[in-house]
Amino acid sequence: MTTLAEYLEACRLEIDAALESALPRPPACPAVVADAMRYSVTAGGKRLRPVLCLASAEAVGGTRADAMPAACALELIHTYSLIHDDLPAMDNDTMRRGRPTLHVVAGEGMAILAGDGLLTEAFALLAREAPAADPVLARRTLRVIGVVATAAGAIGMVGGQALDLACVTADPEGRLAPPLDADGLRVMHAKKTGALIRASAVAGAIMGGGTEQHIDAIEIAATDLGLAFQIIDDVLDVEGSSADLGKTAGKDAAAGKPTYPALYGVARSRQMAAEGLERARAALDTASLADSRLLQIGRWIVERGN
């Protein structure tokens, strides 16, 4: 059995290769937007969402190849969301994954378009990789498209970003929205980051041919892992340096955004993340999935340093 580090590295190599071949290229795609999309996709990152997707497929008895199109689609969607979130009209971030953000190097208009292109390509990729002749694969793919689009859309990730934006900007009447309380923070994060993380694990379970019991257990576990991920992200934003994070540190607190450490303190926040991990373990255990890479990845999420 390989170590988790070896497993993550093997997954990342496969994901990066699949992403590379999935990206549109000239001459069909104008170079100016192909280059912009590639700049952000190839900037690296943890590839957490696609790794979760592949690990879920394997946990339920499928292969990484079964879930690779979904894994790539999820990373394309995650990357588009970072590009748009970093725009001056949103978080106005100039560094991401250790490089200048896309709008800094390609302009705001092209950054918006590259994000739009990545989001759209995610669905083109999923549809393209499902051979029409295979009804089982067609059914799974359609279900995954529904799961992923719902998680990424206005009731999920886009809605979470809208809540985040609304809590730091004036509304049209010029009043400032009230700061989020603990419940509001939980809802915002459940949408903004939780929904896509959950969808990543669920999509893997579906593409890997998991039973409904598998899929349900993984959905519950991934909900807790998504929350734990966000809590640790907030903690690292407080504790970390920009060099470690590859993005601007302390940004959320400086922007007056609510964070877990601000509401609960660092020690209690870390404890909440550990409790989430334990709930995830229990959920996986109900479907005999606790002895899988999924739980190891959960532990990595909670214990990571960046």
Add this chain to the structure above:
Amino acid sequence: MTTLAEYLEACRLEIDAALESALPRPPACPAVVADAMRYSVTAGGKRLRPVLCLASAEAVGGTRADAMPAACALELIHTYSLIHDDLPAMDNDTMRRGRPTLHVVAGEGMAILAGDGLLTEAFALLAREAPAADPVLARRTLRVIGVVATAAGAIGMVGGQALDLACVTADPEGRLAPPLDADGLRVMHAKKTGALIRASAVAGAIMGGGTEQHIDAIEIAATDLGLAFQIIDDVLDVEGSSADLGKTAGKDAAAGKPTYPALYGVARSRQMAAEGLERARAALDTASLADSRLLQIGRWIVERGN
């Protein structure tokens, strides 16, 4: 047989009702982004893409209901593209469909998010409306998702907008991109507006159960209709008033963008649109589809006053 005007009005009423029920709403969707999405979708417009989709489905023997999810998805995508194109970082337009553009009323950040939400919702809607138990419908829906996403993405509409943007803004080295020549203009429009118009007709033919011969003929015809639509759009931009158009008139020429009238003059441009219509008729005729609403809609495209 109803007149074309009656047919278009009946389609629009059905489309508007279906769009209304497709839009995400609170409490699942935060009101701030639900309102923004609704503002732009309910602003009206010709509903050309969904009408083409429904008419194609009927032309090949299907029903409007067969194609309604695809029709709504196409209008959501069209609406998102208008929102993003109107942003200050792109065309910087303040009026659209006779109302202030979304970023004017809701702010740039929320306009970007509403566009993202509409694009994503298009695919959620398509996946949601395909019952897993029906393998024929699943296969058609997956094919339509592929057709629509490819047309809307970086090798299609997003790529066309990128070419448009690149020809009016400085590249990262500070040089201005050269103005488009006739070929460049044709490619830009084929991507920017043509791809989604073609996909609308093709999606309708697929959802309506058309044969491959039907689908091919409709694809060829819709390619010519899309070009004719764009030529007439350019002509109206030169000739029209802002009140007629519901958007800022003369904008393209003022921005130094190439247009058909600028390259060929108004009379020759109108003749080119009429030639496109004739080619569309011939293509439809090869599949015995010339006697359908599709061709009437084509004539309306070429003869319309706004």
